[in-house]
Every structure is written in structure tokens, then in C-alpha cells.
Amino acid sequence: xxxxxxxxxxxxxxxxxxxxxxxxxxxxxxxxxxxxxxxxxxxxxxxxxxxxxxxxxxxxxxxxxxxxxxxxxxxxxxxxxxxxxxxxxxxxxxxxxxxxxxxxxxxxxxxxxxxxxxxxxxxxxxxxxxxxxxxxxxxxxxxxxxxxxxxxxxxxxxxxxxxxxxxxxxxxxxxxxxxxxxxxxxxxxxxxxxxxxxxxxxxxxxxxxxxxxxxxxxxxxxxxxxxxxxxxxxxxxxxxxxxxxxxxxxxxxxxxxxxxxxxxxxxxxxxxxxxxxxxxxxxxxxxxxxxxxxxxxxxxxxxxxxxxxxxxxxxxxxxxxxxxxxxxxxxxxxxxxxxxxxxxxxxxxxxxxxxxxxxxxxxxxxxxxxxxxxxxxxxxxxxxxxxxxxxxxxxxxxxxxxxxxxxxxxxxxxxxxxxxxxxxxxxxxxxxxxxxxxxxxxxxxxxxxxxxxxxxxxxxxxxxxxxxxxxxxxx
Amino acid sequence: xxxxxxxxxxxxxxxxxxxxxxxxxxxxxxxxxxxxxxxxxxxxxxxxxxxxxxxxxxxxxxxxxxxxxxxxxxxxxxxxxxxxxxxxxxxxxxxxxxxxxxxxxxxxxxxxxxxxxxxxxxxxxxxxxxxxxxxxxxxxxxxxxxxxxxxxxxxxxxxxxxxxxxxxxxxxxxxxxxxxxxxxxxxxxxxxxxxxxxxxxxxxxxxxxxxxxxxxxxxxxxxxxxxxxxxxxxxxxxxxxxxxxxxxxxxxxxxxxxxxxxxxxxxxxxxxxxxxxxxxxxxxxxxxxxxxxxxxxxxxxxxxxxxxxxxxxxxxxxxxxxxxxxxxxxxxxxxxxxxxxxxxxxxxxxxxxxxxxxxxxxxxxxxxxxxxxxxxxxxxxxxxxxxxxxxxxxxxxxxxxxxxxxxxxxxxxxxxxxxxxxxxxxxxxxxxxxxxxxxxxxxxxxxxxxxxxxxxxxxxxxxxxxxxxxxxxxxxxxxxxxxxxxxxxxxxxxxxxxx
Numbered sequence: 013x014x015x016x017x018x019x020x021x022x023x024x025x026x027x028x029x030x031x032x033x034x035x036x037x038x039x040x041x042x043x044x045x046x047x048x049x050x051x052x053x054x055x056x057x058x059x060x061x062x063x064x065x066x067x068x069x070x071x072x073x074x075x076x077x078x079x080x081x082x083x084x085x086x087x088x089x090x091x092x093x094x095x096x097x098x099x100x101x102x103x104x105x106x107x108x109x110x111x112x113x114x115x116x117x118x119x120x121x122x123x124x125x126x127x128x129x130x131x132x133x134x135x136x137x138x139x140x141x142x143x144x145x146x147x148x149x150x151x152x153x154x155x156x157x158x159x160x161x162x163x164x165x166x167x168x169x170x171x172x173x174x175x176x177x178x179x180x181x182x183x184x185x186x187x188x189x190x191x192x193x194x195x196x197x198x199x200x201x202x203x204x205x206x207x208x209x210x211x212x213x214x215x216x217x218x219x220x221x222x223x224x225x226x227x228x229x230x231x232x233x234x235x236x237x238x239x240x241x242x243x244x245x246x247x248x249x250x251x252x253x254x255x256x257x258x259x260x261x262x263x264x265x266x267x268x269x270x271x272x273x274x275x276x277x278x279x280x281x282x283x284x285x286x287x288x289x290x291x292x293x294x295x296x297x298x299x300x301x302x303x304x305x306x307x308x309x310x311x312x313x314x315x316x317x318x319x320x321x322x323x324x325x326x327x328x329x330x331x332x333x334x335x336x337x338x339x340x341x342x343x344x345x346x347x348x349x350x351x352x353x354x355x356x357x358x359x360x361x362x363x364x365x366x367x368x369x370x371x372x373x374x375x376x377x378x379x380x381x382x383x384x385x386x387x388x389x390x391x392x393x394x395x396x397x398x399x400x401x402x403x404x405x406x407x408x409x410x411x412x413x414x415x416x417x418x419x420x421x422x423x424x425x426x427x428x429x430x431x432x433x434x435x436x437x438x439x440x441x442x443x444x445x446x447x448x449x450x451x452x453x454x455x456x457x458x459x460x461x462x463x464x465x466x467x468x469x470x471x472x473x474x475x476x477x478x479x480x481x482x483x484x485x486x487x
Numbered sequence: 488x489x490x491x492x493x494x495x496x497x498x499x500x501x502x503x504x505x506x507x508x509x510x511x512x513x514x515x516x517x518x519x520x521x522x523x524x525x526x527x528x529x530x531x532x533x534x535x536x537x538x539x540x541x542x543x544x545x546x547x548x549x550x551x552x553x554x555x556x557x558x559x560x561x562x563x564x565x566x567x568x569x570x571x572x573x574x575x576x577x578x579x580x581x582x583x584x585x586x587x588x589x590x591x592x593x594x595x596x597x598x599x600x601x602x603x604x605x606x607x608x609x610x611x612x613x614x615x616x617x618x619x620x621x622x623x624x625x626x627x628x629x630x631x632x633x634x635x636x637x638x639x640x641x642x643x644x645x646x647x648x649x650x651x652x653x654x655x656x657x658x659x660x661x662x663x664x665x666x667x668x669x670x671x672x673x674x675x676x677x678x679x680x681x682x683x684x685x686x687x688x689x690x691x692x693x694x695x696x697x698x699x700x701x702x703x704x705x706x707x708x709x710x711x712x713x714x715x716x717x718x719x720x721x722x723x724x725x726x727x728x729x730x731x732x733x734x735x736x737x738x739x740x741x742x743x744x745x746x747x748x749x750x751x752x753x754x755x756x757x758x759x760x761x762x763x764x765x766x767x768x769x770x771x772x773x774x775x776x777x778x779x780x781x782x783x784x785x786x787x788x789x790x791x792x793x794x795x796x797x798x799x800x801x802x803x804x805x806x807x808x809x810x811x812x813x814x815x816x817x818x819x820x821x822x823x824x825x826x827x828x829x830x831x832x833x834x835x836x837x838x839x840x841x842x843x844x845x846x847x848x849x850x851x852x853x854x855x856x857x858x859x860x861x862x863x864x865x866x867x868x869x870x871x872x873x874x875x876x877x878x879x880x881x882x883x884x885x886x887x888x889x890x891x892x893x894x895x896x897x898x899x900x901x902x903x904x905x906x907x908x909x910x911x912x913x914x915x916x917x918x919x920x921x922x923x924x925x926x927x928x929x930x931x932x933x934x935x936x937x938x939x940x941x942x943x944x945x946x947x948x949x950x951x952x953x954x955x956x957x958x959x960x961x962x963x964x965x966x967x968x969x970x971x972x973x974x975x976x977x978x979x980x981x982x983x984x985x986x
Contacts, residue, residue, distance in 0.1 A: 013841040046717055116958060
């Protein structure tokens, strides 16, 4: 066994202390007919060979492509300090701070995380973390039902489709209805306020919560204040799905009256790593503090009066309340909350604003470049750093661009197959990692593909310098 | 460790000084945000701390040193399997090909990761004796929800809609009843038998046409293998219910007991326990779920599929209408799963069996060392963990298990899990794991024996522990009565971004 300390003599000593001949004696309580047959797995692989094989597997992923793919997960530059600090064993090999006297590092870091995110979203209470943006949104929906004692939730179709699918799973015993998006005109692609008002006004069908995202899945800015007003007028709670980097420059949920904010914390210094581990952000007003699921860390003192931190309001949690708990969550995403905190502390408020503004500036550049070759956005409304374009036979265009070294965002027909207005759509995102050169080469390659010309020579765009990413950088 | 006055460490906010930081991100064009409507723009910038990188680094290094961790010392936290986390696995998960891959990247550019996930599913199916495995759940508790929702779908599809009860023993993890509630079921709690095992007769009496599922942790949270498991599974299935196995204690039975082979219908794995992915100070984990034939149609979407030409792809949404759907975004906590894969391959089938053999041997050895000092309520071989009780010690000296636990901190050990499971008075759930040496086990036993002696000699020394930790015991009552859950911004915070 590669990581075990026991020599044959050690095992012998322990067995003889127990008066046993064989370790098999310790498994005698497993009924004979239920004992396992030998595991049919490959033999142990020495680290040297295993590491070579893992490196080979990793190299078969095409992370060399110049990417315009966002759709809820964004590549950002992460200061190497983040990952170097995360690699301290005191952080990543500890567990839930059940013993606060020997966990003050983790506890203070969680309190600081709660405080940093509370600043970003402009709200009172932030949970110690949830699994990801989708699960956090689902928990937010359940919170609205518990708090209002109603069981009908409305979610805008502008919320990420995978979040909506997750909501449907979590709300199987409750009612979930989707609010349509405006089909055309200036507000196309944003939540249909008339439809929302109608749904809220249905007699004898009171609504617990309304969920909308800003920016929405299509990158568009939503009329969050207006959605909040309509929601509150119906006695329901308003859940805002947020993207944390954008909150450096966009109005935060607390300022437009959201009761709960949920979202994906991955953009705060966390690598895309094919889906996780990420960071579910969940925040609420003080009024909902007893409904929020998961751990909360508060400031207190020790018996000497020294300031210290501790898990608190534990009566919401499964290990205390069992079937009456606010959620079944136990293990959360603490290390990712730490990553987000170190990222925010290192990059600072100016840095975060610059990250958001650079992404927006590159998006303007991309829009202009695309317009010059006759490719237009699908929706006219304002956006931050992500928008949809329309090209004929988008799926084929997307594939041809991979051959040329570009990941041309998301094929919207794959994500939203039921929306005919998105049938030929590609969803493109930019961040501070997008360069003007990337944009120029991408636009040129797209023009080539659209005009049916074959690629020129070797792949463009995906130069060798892109393959050599430092560990922790998230391209 | 550095202590600043009354505060252990100033917070980030107290270290902030307007104008510090910078040098990370190029300045954007000044008009970058001009195209946004005014009412969409943030009016007041967030009051985030302004720090230079050296201060940030020192802050987090000094804070980290306030933690006890597996890398700093013995961490016998029962039920949590705090074993060593191999460093190779950290390296592997950070390989750019794994770390930089976008979860919505097309299958053709994600073949390396898809193959790894597919192979991991197959390995977990083999280990558990299950038919198939989903890697999607983000943690054990989400795995439980996945399993119970599949059971619900199974009964509904058969038109069996009256089954609204989930049976759990009283020794179960709190997540089991909490999960049942989340999925819309009522929890029926069954008291344990005197020997700590399931009370077969009580289960049989409670099983009936309203039973949807039974959730069993095996070995139990007392560290005992449920020897009557075969009979219990028969009774469950006879009643038309399905059997869920909480796999939290899988570290005890690798290569010895395969739940699927034994008749369980569904189980979850805690890869941060059994397969040594780091606990991260409270996460991330991953909670894959294995199912037998009956629940196969209901697995969450998307599954990882292997095609005839040897390539891999993700299942498309709506490709399998019987699926319970999606529990979270994307395919799962892939970065965690890379580590679990590396762990399983480094051990192979024989190494995994040795893991359990050594974990069980270590627990029994440690238990034998404590006999005569602490009560051992269950007099039979344990599996990878065991419960000791401080009830007699308390009766004799007034010193509680909580005090013993706190005094262990002064000896350099993380305390075991205490007062869980709830059914043992003054209980300590001790799980040494297979990666701790005999010398460490002996030192820990010696410390507990010394503390018990000290409790008679000088109880005050024990009840006022810890004495050497960064802080004394905390005022948890005030923390709950007057919650302070976030730092409030410093007065006069400067507007960020002078340009």
C-alpha cells in the first residue's frame, strides 16, 4: 500500500496485542455468503508511471484553444499567490472546524469570506459556501418556500438552463414555473415583465419566490429593480442570481431589494476544471438568517475575552436538527471559499473593477469586429462581457473554428433547444485574458469559415505560448 | 504564531489601507463601461480590503498556522476518515489539461477527462458491486438526495405513490433524515438493538406498504458491521421498499464487502473519506452514487458514455427521459474526482483491500489500548472506528468527554468526534485510519490514559483545557444570541479606483 506506515512487524505487533493470527479474524462478522469476491481492478500503479499516464490523459484535453466560451464559467487570470497559499496543508488537509480552539485559521477565513461576499452583494448574511451556483439557487428557492409557507416559485428563462434543470430536480414536490423571455424588440432576451405580472397575479396561486439572473444567461442586463418591485408587491421573495466579478461594476442585489442572492463563485480565482469543485454563493437579508442552509461563522470571544470565531446558529443544521434541518448539506466548498477570499484580497477592489471593465472593453471590441464582417448580435439590449451572435449553421461554424484553434463560445441550440430565436446562436464571452490579437484572429477565422474558405496553413491563434500555462492560471 | 493584542490575527479589513495593492491587472480603457445604462452601474464601490501581496501572504500563512490538520498531526475524527492526502493527487488535478478545461467544452476537446471519469465510474462500480455509478453529486449529502430521489422515481413509475416513509436507525448520520425531508418523505427512526446493531424486529414491524426506503450505514456509525444485514435486506425488499447504503464508512470494507453484491439497491461514496481527496477545511467533497439494476433508468443526467469507436461523450439533455434530472451544474466536482482516480489506481484492487485491513487493524489495536481506562460499550471487534465512552470517568471525577477532548489538544492531537452517535452517553468516536503509524497510535492512547488519570488527580486541569491552543474555549452562547456574521465596513472607506 503506497501511503501506509506499517511494516510486517508493526502488523504482527498489533495482531498479537489483539491475540489474533490474521487480520481476517477482524472481518469474521461479515456473513460468509455476503463476503466480497476479489476486486477486479488493475494492479497498483507506481507513482512514476501513474503520473506519466495522468499527464498523457490531461494532454488529450484541448485547452490550447483560444476560448470565447463563458456561459456561467469564466476563465480569469489568477495571481499565483492564491494557489500557493491553498497548497498549505494546514488549509486543505483540515476538516470542518468542529473544534474551534484548533481551527481559528479556517474559522476566521470563513468569517472573512462571509464579509467579503457580503460587501460584493451588499447583503447581511452569507453562508460559508454551497456546492455551486446551481445548487445554491435551488436552496434559495427552497428558502423562499419555507419563509413564506407557499410552494410556488417562478424562475426566469434568463437563468442558466442547468440551474433551471437543477431547480426542477430540487422542487419535485413543489411548483416551479418558468417566466418567458421577451421575444423581440429592445428588451428581447430579458425577462418578460408582463408575463411575470400575470403569473404573480393568478388567483389562489400565491408565489413564494421569483428568481432572475443579472447578467442573464444570454449576457444581457435585466431590469432587476422592476422585477423586485413586482415580486414584493405580490408578497413574494426576490432571488437574484449573480456573477461575482460583475458586482464590482453592476448594481448589487442589496441595492435593488433582493432578499436572497445566489450565484457561482468560480470566477473568483477558481479554475474551470471541467465543472468543479466550484463555489456556491448564498446570501440573504438578516430577516432570513434562520432559513439559510449550511454553516455560518460568527465572531465571539474566548473565556479570556480574546476575539475568536466559531460556527454559530447551528440549530439550522442536519447534525443537530436531523429531519427538521434547513437542508441536508454537511460538507461544503470551504477550500473554494478560501480561494475566492485570497483572490479578492490579492487583487483588491481596484483590481476586481479592472477585471470586470477589461472584460467589457474586450466585448465591445469583439462586437465591433464582428459587425465589420456583417455578424450581428441577436439581442439589442445592454450587456457586460457576454453576448449572443447569429450565424447560419452555427453548429458547423463552431466545429470549423475548433479546427482553426478557436472555441467559438457555446452553441445555443444545444443549451436552449426549445427557443427558436436562438436556433443559430453562438454565445460569446470575453474576459481580461482575451487579447486584441485573439479577437482579430478570431474574427478573421470566422470570416473565412462563413465564406467557405479552407483554413490557411497551420492553425492560427493557438500558438505554442498558450500551451505552456503556469499551474493555477485559468485560461 | 503571531498574536496581535487581543486579536489572534487582524482581519483582512483591519489590515486594509486605502491605496495599497495593484500591479496585477492592466488598466482598462477609461470608457470601458460607458455603454452601460446608469441605473445598471454600481453607485458605491464594494468596501473590499486594499492590501499588498506580502501582507496577504503573511495573513494567510499566519492564519493557517492556527489550524490543526492531517499534515500537522493525528486527526482521529470519527466518521470523517482523516487519512493522508497524497501529494501526487494535488499535482495531477492542477495539470493544465485538467484544470483549464471548460465544463461546456465540446466532447471532442475533452476526451482525456471524459475517459478518466468513465474509468472512475467503472472502478467505483466494481468496488461497490453496483451496476453503474454517477459522479455528479458534489458531496455525500447530495449523493443521498440523488439516491432518495431515484427511489422516489422508481416507486412513482410503478404507480406505488403511497410510500412516503424512509426508515433510519437512531445511530444514523443527521444527513439521512434531513435528506428524507428534502425529498418529501417522513422519517421513521428505529432504535438500535442493545448490541449496537440494527434491531431487526423493530425494522420488520415498521416496514410496510408506506415504506419507500431504508437507509443504513454499514459499518454503522458505531463502527460495527451489521451482521444481520442479509436478513434486513430481505425484509426491506419483501416489503417492496428499497435499501440505501450510506457509504460514509466504506474505508472499512474495501475488498471485503460489496454492498451491491449483498443486495443494496443504491449507495453513495464519500470520496473525500475513502479515496483520500482533501477535506479542504469543510469541503469540497464529491458524492458519487452507485445503483443496481432497478434504479439504473433514473440516474442523474448527464452520464459519461463510451462509444463503439472508443471515444467518450456526455449524455445530451433529454436523451434519457426517465432520469431524475440534474442535481447541480455540469458533470460533477471533476477536480476532486481526478484525485480519487489517482488514489484508486495507485492502490489497485489489492492495495485498496490493504487500506481497509490496516484501518480496521489500527482501530482494534487502539481500542484494545483503551480498555480498562474508558468504557467500551460494544464488546466485539470494530471496523475502522469505534466508540469509547467517558461515562464512568464522568461519574467518578465529574470530568466530561468534552473536557477530555479539549485536553487532547494540549497533547497535540485533534479530538475525536464527540457526542456522536447520539445513542452513546459521553461518547467519543475514534477513527485512526490506515496511514497512522503504531507509534502515533500508542502516543494517542498514552495521552488518553494520562488524561483519565489526570481527571482523578487534578480535574480542574482537564475541565479548563485547552491551555496551549491559540484560544481558550469560546463563548458560543453570545455568538448565537447576538450574531456577528460579517465585518462592517471601516468608517471613511475610500472610493476604489482613483482613475
